[in-house]
Amino acid sequence: MDHIGRIFRPPSEADSLLLQISVGCSHNKCSYCAMYEMDEQRFRIKPMATVAADIEEAARISAAGATIRRVFLCDGDALILPFDHLVHILEMLRDRIPTVRRVGIYGDARSILRKTPGELARLRELGLGIVYHGVESGDDVVLEQVVKGSTAEEAVTAAGRLREAGLRHSVMVMLGLGGIDRSAIHAARTAEILTAMDPPFVGALTTTVIPGTPLARLQEAGKFTLPDRWGLLEELRVLVRDSRFSRCRFDSNHASNYLPLSLNLPADRDKALAALDHVLATRDENSLRPDYLRGL
Ligand code: SF4
Numbered sequence: 101m102d103h104i105g106r107i108f109r110p111p112s113e114a115d116s117l118l119l120q121i122s123v124g125c126s127h128n129k130c131s132y133c134a135m136y137e138m139d140e141q142r143f144r145i146k147p148m149a150t151v152a153a154d155i156e157e158a159a160r161i162s163a164a165g166a167t168i169r170r171v172f173l174c175d176g177d178a179l180i181l182p183f184d185h186l187v188h189i190l191e192m193l194r195d196r197i198p199t200v201r202r203v204g205i206y207g208d209a210r211s212i213l214r215k216t217p218g219e220l221a222r223l224r225e226l227g228l229g230i231v232y233h234g235v236e237s238g239d240d241v242v243l244e245q246v247v248k249g250s251t252a253e254e255a256v257t258a259a260g261r262l263r264e265a266g267l268r269h270s271v272m273v274m275l276g277l278g279g280i281d282r283s284a285i286h287a288a289r290t291a292e293i294l295t296a297m298d299p300p301f302v303g304a305l306t307t308t309v310i311p312g313t314p315l316a317r318l319q320e321a322g323k324f325t326l327p328d329r330w331g332l333l334e335e336l337r338v339l340v341r342d343s344r345f346s347r348c349r350f351d352s353n354h355a356s357n358y359l360p361l362s363l364n365l366p367a368d369r370d371k372a373l374a375a376l377d378h379v380l381a382t383r384d385e386n387s388l389r390p391d392y393l394r395g396l
Pocket residue numbers: 125126127128129130133134135176177208234
């Protein structure tokens with residue numbers, strides 16, 4: 101497979117064929133992000149011939165017995181690619197690897213809203229099954245500070261468009277992204293946006309300040325301070341307590357988090373709040389994931 105640079109994928113795509121259809125991120129401005137910082141990762145759409153060759157290679161592997169059920173289209177925000185381009189790739193996957201049951205992709209409010217409802221529905225018909233969307237915060241002040249490139253309202257509109265098209269939506273939010281100063285309002289507004297979006301999947305990640313990023317420079321200048329572990333858990337508690345979902349798989353089991361939870365909400369809300377209250381009341385470090393086991 102032709103893989104350029106480091107390949108990122110959601111944890112739930114661990115067993116998927118990672119098909120890189122673009123390199124880097126078309127936005128590449130979020131202040132906390134160092135995913136695509138290398139020169140070789142500057143954003144570009146990969147030639148269709150390269151993608152077709154990868155699909156042929158995967159088809160041969162699949163025909164030899166390594167059945168491929170899931171495909172993840174890399175890199176960051178690959179949904180930004182033109183509709184016709186995505187259609188061609190999905191048609192090739194459908195025709196050459198008929199065992200594929202679901203295709204996933206990273207998208208954000210910009211890339212989702214650039215597709216019409218009809219285009220998104222067509223992509224779903226061709227096998228696209230889930231869009232992973234880093235919403236990060238429901239607070240427009242935080243979104244502007246981190247140069248997310250979209251607003252809370254746009255994220256809610258994007259969620260509605262995906263739902264209308266029948267596409268599953270997995271939303272990531274980031275604990276601590278507002279720093280200490282906006283911790284409470286970031287958590288409250290993130291619970292509000294999750295309620296408004298009502299996605300079937302939510303992943304809460306903990307902000308990690310990566311050296312060399314604009315966020316790290318703010319931290320070095322004393323202009324950003326990440327809440328401590330208890331402050332981060334307070335934010336998680338607000339999300340669990342105040343978000344209202346029809347039916348949501350809510351995970352905080354990403355490696356960056358101090359307290360891994362896997363919840364079905366709303367059913368598990370009371371149980372989760374009791375666990376969080378206990379940890380926050382006792383401040384028992386032993387109940388947290390140690391720092392040496394945390395990572396991106
Ligand atoms: S949209 Fe995602 S990949 Fe692109 S810069 Fe922001 S966080 Fe990084």
